Amino acid sequence: MAAAAASSPFPAASKLAAAHPPPEGVKYAYGTAGFRMRAELLDAAVVRMGMLAALRAKQTGKAVGVMVTASHNPVADNGLKMVDPSGGMLAASWEVLAAKLANAGIADVGAELAAVAGEGACGDAACEGAVVIVGRDTRPSSPALADLVAAGVASVGGSVLDGGVVSTPQLHYLVGASNATARACESARLGGLRPDVDGYFARLATSYKACLAAAAVDAAAAAPEQGTTIIDAADGVGGPQAARTASDLAGALSWEVRNAGDSASLNDGCGAEFVQKGRTPPRGVDAASDALPGSRICSLDGDADRVVFHAFVPAEGEAGASWELVDGDKLAALLAVTVGAPLKRAGGEA
Template sequence: MDEQQRSTFLQSASRFPPPKGIKLYYGTAGFRTDASILQSTAFRIGILAALRSLKTGGAVIGLMITASHNKVSDNGVKVADPGGEMLTQDWEPFADSIANAPDPDSLIQLIDEFAKKEGIPLNGTQAAAILLGRDTRPSGESLVEAAKQGICSVIGAIVNDMGVVTTPQLHWMVRTRNKDLKASASELDYFDQVSTSFRCLIDLIPKKSYHGIGKLIVDCANGVGGEKLQVLKEKLNWLDVEIRNTGKQGILNEQVGADYVQKDKVAPQGFGGPDVGVRCASLDGDADRLVYFTIITKGNNQINLVDGDKILSLFALFIKDQLSILTDDTCEYQPRVGVVQTAYANGASTKYLKYLGLQVIFTPTGVKYLHEKAQEYDIGIYFEANGHGTILFSDHFLCWLEDRKSTEKCLEKKNAAKRLWAVSKLINQAVGDALSGLLLVEAILQHMGWSVDKWNELYHDLPSRQVKVKVADRTAIVTTNAETIVQKPPGIQEAITALTVKYPQGRCFVRPSGTEDVVRVYAEASTQEAADELASCVAKLVDQFLGFHI
């Protein structure tokens, strides 16, 4: 690094001292913790984003300030790589080390060493471009400012602040700017693309199977999704959607949103008796997760949950149907379809997907792992049970599809090709996106003429329960085998297995959360009582091994 760069770093870094006595980790989805201690992290990850752009030949890199489903007082910093996907895992150790560097001198030394090792020019000869976005958290503005100072301390880096956007919108803009070389790919372009492709799918519904499927009510977690869904509603002239929990009154993610609905299996605040039987959906705080539900009876908040596994199954079924119209055994090219899940996937969903003849692969929790796996297929569909997921299409498949779309003589086949093409444009191929996912669910339900109940009947979930346990140090838990087995501390896995085998169809695992300071426990069994009991016994076990009393 040259002298000018060194002194610029020195000056700006001294304004952002790291919090004392706290170790920061790059977790499941970037850094996430109480917003009050994140200023130095935002600044330093701003530098990292600029370095990443330099390393990738000046590609646009995204930096999002969000803590997604976490409570409003938390915030977070995550980086989007040139394809719009999460930052390459190779750079996570560097992110950890610069976030924890105790002073400006050690920070600059780490940057210098890393830049040399990676061959990153730090002499102002190359330009770097960063897109910045944030969710609606009150702490977002000052963290964006800190990130900007980090970015601009790298000589030659240019920052473009997109303001308040959903996380998937920012990832989409990064991907589109790099992939389609659309220098200006903006939020407006995002809305245009998803609404046009949604309309295209609706126009392709064979008239005989077209049924109105009634009203949809969407809980927006009091986050950014509310105002963005309103834009889509107006663009689509879509009168049958009611938007609730837009943040004008309630608190972000507090008893609202996809995480609350999926984990607690209850209706969010603002929903009640009059909504019984109506198709409802929940987004999370930054609109990267989506689940559906219906309220069962008046007078309590019990729901039928239609989670990420069911969304995955619906998408997989639709894609499989369209592919079977388009190809037969004589076809030279047989696209490879892969489905990616995590240990949280309900056992019944995996069984159903295998029954459809699909290949199912498991990865650890975190879209960074699922996305990477899904990229290995012509069509890779990934979803976490919590509603985070998307569909990826290979370039090779899209070329083939484009050709079929224009040359196909048979109308039915041509339309199947057009549908798959529209799906590839509607779905956000950068990352899981609640808004584009919701439009795809709505289009498929209309295509099938299905109610939400009919959709929910695809298979019956095994009863399950998730609980969180506060422990002294969650990193003491080390897992393996896509997080299904605990390696450390010794003895705990044997104890979990001994409890699990007592329950018919029992399955249970524990893992440290990468976004909250807790250990998560998941249990499945043949009855709800059994799943609840197993989860609670294993939670006690975790507390015995790792609780504060030790």
């Protein structure tokens, strides 16, 4: 095996791949959500995706991202998804390459990389200057998998920027901001694009206040007079991120975070997937204490890239409350009405 690695067009990468063989009988499939399965089955796939991400960064001349997460899956699972330089999803043509490389035999990894890199672009330093931003969620398995991604990047000569524990939307922002892909006018109006997590929070706060101003809403009066907003953070990365956002928007927006940080209970009886599919409230909330006028509940998933709203609605003139879910379709309709009103006032078309 050592001789095969030495004769490979990518010697260091082939040696690393040999040290992390795919489990017997496992077939990797890269879809919209990237790779996702039991965490202990992922070593081979994530180390090879580090290599592929570096090649993508080298060929585009811009940073790309890798997020280690399994989103709304149970805590024993994990996964990986790649982020293109725009901050959007990986190009569909590269999803095919990802699956092919992940499933290649150990002896074929170097050849598969060479097919992607092109003639004359191989070797242990092939991706010198390429940058891959790696983020991860709060699962216990995520740090080790993120380290394997970094090892894969390094094996082909690329460099890693550690995004740390971030939500998936934050990683998308970090990649897009690093490559300055936002329109200049929008960037200037909202305070620029700082390619770090502080820049993400600053932009979020500035954008929210700009929306209030456009709708002629007094920021100090934006918080409800009664009740509160409760965030069910699914015991994932959304807990600390929501707390930071509330701090940045103090006086304009307030909420209470529940299910905020026990990663061992990630997505267990809580979170957007549990609420939407089960049509039931998450743990940590109940009608007895949370059925207050003006109160509403927001459930995130484990990597905070998905949301549903719901509430306990007190019955008029009667004891008790009914639970009502506002799913994606209803949220879309609500957004259309909310955006349409200021457009009409401004003389535009809704």
